[in-house]
Amino acid sequence: MYISAQMEDPAKFMIDIGTGYFVEMSNEQAADYFKRKQQYLKKQMETIEKILPEKQQVRNIIMENLKKKIQLLCAHMPAVSELMVVNVMNFAALKLFLVQSWEHVLQLLDIRNKIFVQISCNLTEPTSARGNMGSVEVHVRMSPMAAPTYEDGKLGSKGIELMRVLEILLRDCGVIDLESLCIRKYKQIWSIRVDVHILDDDGSLIDCASVAVLTALVHFKRPDVNVLSDSVIIYGSSQKMPIPLNIYHLPICVSFGVYDDTQPAVLDPTDREEMCLKGTLIVAVNKRHEICTLHQTGNLVLNQDLIMQCVETAMQRAINVSELISSVITDDNLKSGLVSLNILSSHQCEPNELIAPAVKNHALIIGERDDKVLIEEDLIQIGSEDQELIEQIAEITVSQKILDQSYKGRTEMDDVNDLLDSIEENFANSHS
Amino acid sequence: MNILSEHGFRQDGRRPNQIRNINCKLGVYSQADGSAYLEQGNTKVLCAVYGPHDSRQRSRIHEDRCIINCQYSMATFSTVERRERPRGDRRAVEFARLMEKVFESAIITTMYPCSQIDIFCELLQGDGSHLATCVNAATLALADAGVPVYGIVAAVSSACSLGGVACVDVSAREEMAIVPRLTVATLMNQDQIVLIELENRVHHQHLEVVMKSACEASEKVRSCLKTAIGSHISSALGLASNDVNSA
Numbered sequence: 001m002y003i004s005a006q007m008e009d010p011a012k013f014m015i016d017i018g019t020g021y022f023v024e025m026s027n028e029q030a031a032d033y034f035k036r037k038q039q040y041l042k043k044q045m046e047t048i049e050k051i052l053p054e055k056q057q058v059r060n061i062i063m064e065n066l067k068k069k070i071q072l073l074c075a076h077m078p079a080v081s082e083l084m085v086v087n088v089m090n091f092a093a094l095k096l097f098l099v100q101s102w103e104h105v106l107q108l109l110d111i112r113n114k115i116f117v118q119i120s121c122n123l124t125e126p127t128s129a130r131g132n133m134g135s136v137e138v139h140v141r142m143s144p145m146a147a148p149t150y151e152d153g154k155l156g157s158k159g160i161e162l163m164r165v166l167e168i169l170l171r172d173c174g175v176i177d178l179e180s181l182c183i184r185k186y187k188q189i190w191s192i193r194v195d196v197h198i199l200d201d202d203g204s205l206i207d208c209a210s211v212a213v214l215t216a217l218v219h220f221k222r223p224d225v226n227v228l229s230d231s232v233i234i235y236g237s238s239q240k241m242p243i244p245l246n247i248y249h250l251p252i253c254v255s256f257g258v259y260d261d262t263q264p265a266v267l268d269p270t271d272r273e274e275m276c277l278k279g280t281l282i283v284a285v286n287k288r289h290e291i292c293t294l295h296q297t298g299n300l301v302l303n304q305d306l307i308m309q310c311v312e313t314a315m316q317r318a319i320n321v322s323e324l325i326s327s328v329i330t331d332d333n334l335k336s337g338l339v340s341l342n343i344l345s346s347h348q349c350e351p352n353e354l355i356a357p358a359v360k361n362h363a364l365i366i367g368e369r370d371d372k373v374l375i376e377e378d379l380i381q382i383g384s385e386d387q388e389l390i391e392q393i394a395e396i397t398v399s400q401k402i403l404d405q406s407y408k409g410r411t412e413m414d415d416v417n418d419l420l421d422s423i424e425e426n427f428a429n430s431h432s
Numbered sequence: 433m434n435i436l437s438e439h440g441f442r443q444d445g446r447r448p449n450q451i452r453n454i455n456c457k458l459g460v461y462s463q464a465d466g467s468a469y470l471e472q473g474n475t476k477v478l479c480a481v482y483g484p485h486d487s488r489q490r491s492r493i494h495e496d497r498c499i500i501n502c503q504y505s506m507a508t509f510s511t512v513e514r515r516e517r518p519r520g521d522r523r524a525v526e527f528a529r530l531m532e533k534v535f536e537s538a539i540i541t542t543m544y545p546c547s548q549i550d551i552f553c554e555l556l557q558g559d560g561s562h563l564a565t566c567v568n569a570a571t572l573a574l575a576d577a578g579v580p581v582y583g584i585v586a587a588v589s590s591a592c593s594l595g596g597v598a599c600v601d602v603s604a605r606e607e608m609a610i611v612p613r614l615t616v617a618t619l620m621n622q623d624q625i626v627l628i629e630l631e632n633r634v635h636h637q638h639l640e641v642v643m644k645s646a647c648e649a650s651e652k653v654r655s656c657l658k659t660a661i662g663s664h665i666s667s668a669l670g671l672a673s674n675d676v677n678s679a
Contacts, residue, residue, distance in 0.1 A: 172632060173633060194456065263623045289635060289637075290636070291633065300533075304623070304643055306642065307625070
């Protein structure tokens with residue numbers, strides 16, 4: 001700010017030093033002060049100019065590391081179905097969260113039947129009737145491999161029966177907690193898809209299919225979800241552990257072949273026995289002695305005593321099969337835990353007590369799960385880069401602040417030059 | 433919300449073992465071989481039977497017996513919410529399949545080889561117990577058509593309330609999402625069950641109570657259907673009303 005004015009005493013000046021202080025100086029002292037300040041600012045500018053190219057190189061290195069990391073993830077996960085990009089910072093920082101459809105495949109080998117069940121989940125928009133619940137879809141494929149009478153692409157009467165019973169079990173009996181599958185009410189829910197492939201059919205198909213589907217549901221895990229106010233973050237298995245479904249109970253189907261009222265029912269009929277029977281009564285019972293469904297195929301004439309006897313027998317079998325499913329799932333979780341322990345112990349410091357059993361089991365497990373072990377090792381190595389990435393991002397933010405300071409320095413320099421010029425003019429005027 | 437009040441009455445004033453009023457009319461259509469209109473409370477069903485006639489689909493002929501073909505549809509105005517698809521959805525196909533199984537056991541199919549009997553059910557107003565009412569209406573229509581059967585099929589649905597009390601002939605307000613419901617159809621007496629269909633979970637001790645109560649209620653329905661068929665035959669033959677018991 002400059003004002004045309006007349007000076008009473010041209011030999012003395014009030015100089016603004018900074019921070020609100022003013023000092024009365026003579027002409028020589030004022031000139032010396034401004035020269036020293038000019039030299040100080042020049043030194044600061046030179047220092048900043050040296051730091052800038054180094055910080056830009058660091059930024060380029062970080063961007064290259066990000067690209068390499070993305071390529072690694074894409075190469076190791078061919079089943080990636082979608083990439084969600086969420087901007088975390090304003091300064092060119094991106095975090096990629098991979099959404100992957102989790103697929104657990106369970107093959108149940110009965111003595112006669114072979115059924116392949118695959119469960120996947122997907123984000124969908126719910127129907128308007130029940131917006132706060134997830135949905136379950138059952139798809140049945142009667143493979144021509146299973147029986148010569150099956151046609152490819154057509155369900156047939158047996159397929160329709162099987163799909164109907166599985167839909168009753170999964171939807172109407174309340175096996176899965178559907179409310180826990182809701183992410184945003186009326187906007188986003190998890191949709192569970194159950195694909196049942198019949199590979200070999202030798203009678204009692206519904207019994208075998210129900211056990212296979214229930215075991216697959218217990219074994220299935222969905223990705224973890226973090227719901228923010230304006231976005232939904234879905235984590236891959238490298239960031240967070242997937243979450244199993246909430247299973248309330250396991251209704252086990254038991255088939256009873258009925259020929260006549262006077263004769264007892266046939267338990268677990270084979271394919272040839274089913275041809276001779278009039279029909280089959282299917283009783284679905286869970287471990288808590290609750291009858292979930294009563295279903296009949298064929299043309300049956302029953303009485304109450306026969307039905308109650310079938311229910312009693314089915315309850316005992318449901319307890320046995322439920323214990324079998326629990327033991328299978330527990331054993332699988334234990335093996336998975338040992339595998340993950342082995343992987344974790346190679347990268348983190350663990351007590352010796354934990355390392356020794358893991359090493360012993362390593363030789364046994366590696367032959368069975370080669371692919372899983374390799375994938376998880378790579379994922380954990382990629383995970384360790386996250387810490388370096390965070391440190392590098394912190395450095396970028398610091399360099400950004402320094403840049404801001406350098407801009408302020410330049411503007412001050414211009415002001416100083418103007419002041420010096422005006423002072424020189426005053427000197428010239430005073431001498432003349 | 434419980435089905436029964438603390439005094440033992442239901443929402444519409446019935447006792448647990450009471451069925452709703454049954455009004456019926458046989459011979460509604462003249463062009464059909466047999467037809468019936470049945471009201472069970474506020475549930476109203478129209479049923480038409482065609483046949484036995486030659487089967488138009490050559491691939492479905494059985495040389496030793498006839499084929500039962502059932503079709504079930506709900507009118508769009510039958511429930512409070514308008515439905516978009518009156519037939520062909522999952523529930524309608526399931527009901528048709530269950531009715532086919534019931535009447536394959538009830539009709540003497542060996543008397544008409546290489547033939548087909550068509551049963552069409554239309555639900556005009558729905559107030560619970562849809563499947564049972566359709567089975568009862570189809571029984572009346574078959575009797576009107578003169579198709580030989582082993583016996584009169586009587587169907588009843590029964591629900592298990594809190595505390596294990598069985599309530600027969602459930603209405604729409606009693607068909608809540610978690611109430612276990614059992615639909616039973618009996619043939620000549622209550623010991624010949626041709627249809628048993630359970631929805632939702634029920635403890636096995638309650639199952640026996642509900643099933644027994646449903647079979648007993650089916651006897652009441654059967655007596656109503658017998659009376660209706662007897663009066664229809666009497667009026668058709670011009671006999672006196674005191675000969676109803678002979679039917």
